[in-house]
Amino acid sequence: MTRHPDTVxxxxxxxxxxxxxxxxxxxxxxxxxxxxxxxxxxxxxxLAMYSVMWSEHCSYKSSKVHxxxxxxxxxxxxxxxxxxxxxxxxxxxxxxWAVTFKVESHNHPSYVExxxxxxxxxxxxxxxxxxxxxxPVAVMDPLRFGAADHPDTRRVLPGVVAGIGGYGxxxxxxxxxxxxVFDPCYQGNPLVNALAVGILRxxxxxxASAKGVGxxxxxxxxxxxxxxxxxxxxxxxxxxxxxxxxxxxxVQVGDPFVEKxxxxxxxxxxxxxxxxxxxxxxxxxxxxxxSELASNGEGGMHVRLDAxxxxxxxxxxxxxLMSESQERMAxxxxxxxxxxxxxxxxxxxxxxxxxxxVTDTGRLIIEWHGDVIVDxxxxxxxxxxxxxxxxxxRPSWQDALQADVPDALARPTTAVELHxxxxxxxxxxxxxxxxxxxxxxxxxxxxNTVLAQPEDAGVIRVxxxxxxxxxxxxxxxxxFAKLDPYNGAKLALAEAYRNVAATGAExxxxxxxxxxxxxxxxxxMWQFERAVTGLxxxxxxxxxxxxxxxxxxYNQTGDVAIHPTxxxxxxxxxxDVALRTPIAFGEVGDVVLLLGTTRDEVxxxxxxxxxxxxxxxxxxxxxxxxxxxxxxxxVAASRGSLVTAAHDVSDGGLVQVLVEMALxxxxxxxxxxxxxxxxxxxxxxxxxxxxxxxxxxxRVDEVVALAGAHGVPVERIGEVTGTDELxxxxxxGETLAWGLHDLRTVADAxxxxxxx
Amino acid sequence: xxxxxxxxxxxxxxDDRDAARAVxxxxxxxxxxxxxxxxxxxxDAVVLPGGxxxxxxxxxxxxxxxxxxxxxxxxxxxxxxxxxxxCNGFQVLCESHLLPGALVRNDSLHxxxxxQRLRIESTTTPxxxxxxxxxxxxxxxxxxxxxxxxxxxxxxxxxGEGRVVARYLELNPNGSRRDIAGISNARGNVVGLMPHPExxxxxxxxxxTDGLGFFTSILKGLVEA
Numbered sequence: 001m002t003r004h005p006d007t008v009x010x011x012x013x014x015x016x017x018x019x020x021x022x023x024x025x026x027x028x029x030x031x032x033x034x035x036x037x038x039x040x041x042x043x044x045x046x047l048a049m050y051s052v053m054w055s056e057h058c059s060y061k062s063s064k065v066h067x068x069x070x071x072x073x074x075x076x077x078x079x080x081x082x083x084x085x086x087x088x089x090x091x092x093x094x095x096x097w098a099v100t101f102k103v104e105s106h107n108h109p110s111y112v113e114x115x116x117x118x119x120x121x122x123x124x125x126x127x128x129x130x131x132x133x134x135x136p137v138a139v140m141d142p143l144r145f146g147a148a149d150h151p152d153t154r155r156v157l158p159g160v161v162a163g164i165g166g167y168g169x170x171x172x173x174x175x176x177x178x179x180x181v182f183d184p185c186y187q188g189n190p191l192v193n194a195l196a197v198g199i200l201r202x203x204x205x206x207x208a209s210a211k212g213v214g215x216x217x218x219x220x221x222x223x224x225x226x227x228x229x230x231x232x233x234x235x236x237x238x239x240x241x242x243x244x245x246x247x248x249x250x251v252q253v254g255d256p257f258v259e260k261x262x263x264x265x266x267x268x269x270x271x272x273x274x275x276x277x278x279x280x281x282x283x284x285x286x287x288x289x290x291s292e293l294a295s296n297g298e299g300g301m302h303v304r305l306d307a308x309x310x311x312x313x314x315x316x317x318x319x320x321l322m323s324e325s326q327e328r329m330a331x332x333x334x335x336x337x338x339x340x341x342x343x344x345x346x347x348x349x350x351x352x353x354x355x356x357x358v359t360d361t362g363r364l365i366i367e368w369h370g371d372v373i374v375d376x377x378x379x380x381x382x383x384x385x386x387x388x389x390x391x392x393x394r395p396s397w398q399d400a401l402q403a404d405v406p407d408a409l410a411r412p413t414t415a416v417e418l419h420x421x422x423x424x425x426x427x428x429x430x431x432x433x434x435x436x437x438x439x440x441x442x443x444x445x446x447x448n449t450v451l452a453q454p455e456d457a458g459v460i461r462v463x464x465x466x467x468x469x470x471x472x473x474x475x476x477x478x479x480f481a482k483l484d485p486y487n488g489a490k491l492a493l494a495e496a497y498r499n500v501a502a503t504g505a506e507x508x509x510x511x512x513x514x515x516x517x518x519x520x521x522x523x524x525m526w527q528f529e530r531a532v533t534g535l536x537x538x539x540x541x542x543x544x545x546x547x548x549x550x551x552x553x554y555n556q557t558g559d560v561a562i563h564p565t566x567x568x569x570x571x572x573x574x575x576d577v578a579l580r581t582p583i584a585f586g587e588v589g590d591v592v593l594l595l596g597t598t599r600d601e602v603x604x605x606x607x608x609x610x611x612x613x614x615x616x617x618x619x620x621x622x623x624x625x626x627x628x629x630x631x632x633x634x635v636a637a638s639r640g641s642l643v644t645a646a647h648d649v650s651d652g653g654l655v656q657v658l659v660e661m662a663l664x665x666x667x668x669x670x671x672x673x674x675x676x677x678x679x680x681x682x683x684x685x686x687x688x689x690x691x692x693x694x695x696x697x698x699r700v701d702e703v704v705a706l707a708g709a710h711g712v713p714v715e716r717i718g719e720v721t722g723t724d725e726l727x728x729x730x731x732x733g734e735t736l737a738w739g740l741h742d743l744r745t746v747a748d749a750x751x752x753x754x755x756x
Numbered sequence: 757x758x759x760x761x762x763x764x765x766x767x768x769x770x771d772d773r774d775a776a777r778a779v780x781x782x783x784x785x786x787x788x789x790x791x792x793x794x795x796x797x798x799x800d801a802v803v804l805p806g807g808x809x810x811x812x813x814x815x816x817x818x819x820x821x822x823x824x825x826x827x828x829x830x831x832x833x834x835x836x837x838x839x840x841x842x843c844n845g846f847q848v849l850c851e852s853h854l855l856p857g858a859l860v861r862n863d864s865l866h867x868x869x870x871x872q873r874l875r876i877e878s879t880t881t882p883x884x885x886x887x888x889x890x891x892x893x894x895x896x897x898x899x900x901x902x903x904x905x906x907x908x909x910x911x912x913x914x915x916g917e918g919r920v921v922a923r924y925l926e927l928n929p930n931g932s933r934r935d936i937a938g939i940s941n942a943r944g945n946v947v948g949l950m951p952h953p954e955x956x957x958x959x960x961x962x963x964x965t966d967g968l969g970f971f972t973s974i975l976k977g978l979v980e981a
Contacts (some may be wrong), residue, residue, distance in 0.1 A: 162866070162867075166867070169900075170770075170808045171770075172770030172771075256811065257811025257813070260808075440866050440868070441867075441869060442869050443869060444955040444961075446774065447958075447961055449961055450960055450961060461960070
């Protein structure tokens with residue numbers, strides 16, 4: 001199809017043309033900035049590029065001023081090979097191996113179209129990993145939905161789960177963990193975050209830059225289609241005649257088969273040394289890839305947009321620039337190596353086309369059938385977008401929320417009440433078994449999964465010979481973050497850190513996915529500023545750097561924002577995966593020990609949520625020094641094979657931990673409530689920096705000594721009996737007993753009853 | 757002399773690394789075979805691994821059966837070469853008419869990944885000779901289209917000729933007729949299995965090591981032959 005595009009010459013000749021910048025999400029001041037940069041009005045193609053690249057999602061314009069804390073407060077570490085700012089951070093895990101990992105949000109698409117939204121979330125994060133030169137080895141999904149029994153949750157959750165499974169299973173990546181949390185605050189705005197982890201040798205790191213004048217720019221992978229265009233169709237329909245197709249689907253459609261080929265093809269061209277620079281195409285598609293590659297390299301690039309292979313020949317140049325069609329990559333290749341590069345693409349049946357070359361003109365020039373439609377300094381598109389220091393202020397309601405302490409909530413007063421409360425909580429959606437979900441994910445493929453859900457963290461073997469492995473956990477309690485965003489972020493970090501340590505891995509590095517409401521709301525911006533500060537401070541205190549992350553704003557329905565939900569992922573290293581510690585109660589006769597200090601902390605707890613629908617007060621005290629000491633004990637105990645099981649205490653308190661340890665392999669235990677401790681507090685409070693471990697009777701002294709050496713309180717609380725019951729006493733003068741079959745039935749029934 | 761077991765990689769094969777690892781752990785040499793190469797390179801047996809060949813957007817295995825490597829493979833299988841198709845490999849064998857019947861969408865309509873108890877029903881195949889009849893094993897199962905179907909006559913024939921190799925116990929995960937998890941051809945050299953023995957060869961990464969027997973069986977049989 002031929003129609004005259006809006007060329008640079010047109011823009012100069014017709015400066016008066018009105019442009020729909022506001023409908024593309026640009027503010028008047030931003031549009032003026034573009035005109036100043038260019039010294040003329042932008043062409044419609046340029047307007048398309050700036051509008052997507054200067055969007056909140058791509059430019060971090062509201063968050064940048066705060067995110068700089070992650071760099072400013074970076075702890076001293078020699079483990080970080082590539083830091084924030086690249087596609088994903090790279091961490092040294094020893095023996096010449098490195099690991100790259102990152103988590104991103106796909107919240108809004110997943111609400112509109114759950115299956116494809118969640119599927120393409122996996123696809124996008126996996127391409128970030130391969131563009132660093134790493135082989136992806138696992139994925140995880142932190143998910144949050146509205147009320148479990150809300151009809152719309154029945155629409156969203158099964159679709160999201162099927163999308164994650166449908167894409168991840170077909171890619172051949174084990175799904176090793178994640179979270180599923182329900183809260184009414186997510187009803188109109190579920191959170192679908194996706195984490196991927198990849199491994200590589202130190203020498204295999206690749207970065208996104210277009211180096212070497214005269215080198216060729218290759219677009220390879222899927223053809224470009226009309227999916228994920230969103231706003232670009234406005235340009236097409238408003239600026240030009242209305243003869244062409246206008247409304248395009250806003251949500252991208254995934255093809256995991258092509259992505260699998262893209263993984264193998266990309267790793268092969270990288271290992272063959274055929275690539276000078278590489279970039280995945282995600283949000284903002286070709287606009288992003290060309291402007292970022294150019295501004296990170298020699299500074300210029302000349303692109304022939306009509307060389308881009310299309311799925312739909314009617315696409316306009318603006319739409320091609322903005323298309324978020326999935327499964328595409330861009331590589332910079334020398335002319336001498338282009339034939340070898342294309343041959344490997346052909347071997348994998350991957351479409352590949354040279355669409356341009358690297359220049360040193362300092363300009364990104366894009367042609368469409370001979371007409372110049374883009375002529376811009378690439379840095380102004382990719383890096384020099386607007387930066388906002390948005391106003392923020394402590395919300396007027398924060399004091400009242402924190403003053404609404406849970407002291408008056410009715411607690412169980414008899415053994416029977418406590419027994420029934422526990423059963424009710426075990427079957428509540430946030431604590432119930434997630435098997436209905438996780439059995440839709442392949443956790444075995446690649447043959448290196450050492451631990452997967454429902455363990456504390458996923459553990460993946462990196463090196464089959466040495467046994468080197470990594471552990472990963474993602475966590476966040478949004479209720480804690482709502483009560484106190486600063487400490488809530490630290491608590492999320494502490495939980496992920498503790499989970500990793502519980503498997504025996506030493507925590508090394510942090511990624512995050514910061515899910516918040518509108519940055520234009522000072523209340524939300526305050527939550528964001530507090531959470532970022534808390535996370536940065538926490539990472540400095542624990543000595544583990546943030547390697548990268550993602551911000552998702554505008555998670556709200558009308559004026560009501562979600563709970564601030566700073567999801568934190570922690571990566572740890574374990575020298576020999578054979579020594580990893582599982583959560584299941586071990587041998588009959590093993591002793592059960594509680595590490596850490598129990599306090600009467602129930603504000604924001606699962607008990608307050610399930611039993612009283614209450615949220616108020618201050619979250620549990622966060623003591624990162626205690627967390628660090630606890631982690632040292634857990635890691636040392638694993639290395640010395642001192643313990644047979646370990647499980648961190650978090651949502652649902654100690655009793656939930658005991659239930660999970662018992663149900664894992666159907667092994668019962670007898671637990672004693674320590675003298676002078678209230679049974680309710682002992683079982684249901686959510687004091688942090690605690691873990692339960694089991695060990696053989698003849699190793700108890702060593703474990704106690706180890707804990708003592710690190711200043712971690714330790715208490716012997718029971719014995720693994722191997723019976724069919726979990727017994728706890730004395731509670732209000734009686735011994736409570738829950739049959740494991742009953743617990744299993746209650747825990748397993750919830751999801752099938754809700755979701756079929 | 758080390759036995760050489762070929763593992764075919766189609767576009768979209770996923771468990772090829774796992775199958776090769778299982779061969780190595782059992783003591784054999786794994787030989788990578790490429791879908792576009794119509795040559796078996798003199799291997800002593802072949803594993804068609806799990807995955808989603810060509811994305812399985814059409815009927816599972818329907819495109820893979822036309823891959824160049826399948827020409828010599830079908831001829832060799834008809835000539836007695838031992839072939840094990842796991843999951844997607846089983847589907848490819850059915851599409852290639854080396855095995856009867858077909859695999860259809862799970863009756864639950866969901867993909868299912870679980871540790872599955874099986875009973876070994878036949879030890880006369882070269883892939884199961886190290887097991888005992890009636891032996892119960894636990895190996896991972898993971899499929900979206902794993903329900904085995906065939907006509908009643910074919911099912912009766914399979915049962916009558918002792919060609920049901922393994923059966924699901926405790927729970928039928930996908931609606932397979934007569935709880936069938938695996939079958940063989942009449943000669944016994946070609947076996948299709950929906951569960952994944954290659955994921956149960958190391959205590960560290962599998963639920964058990966019960967799957968190793970498939971790989972030690974073939975290697976032992978080849979040595980003795």
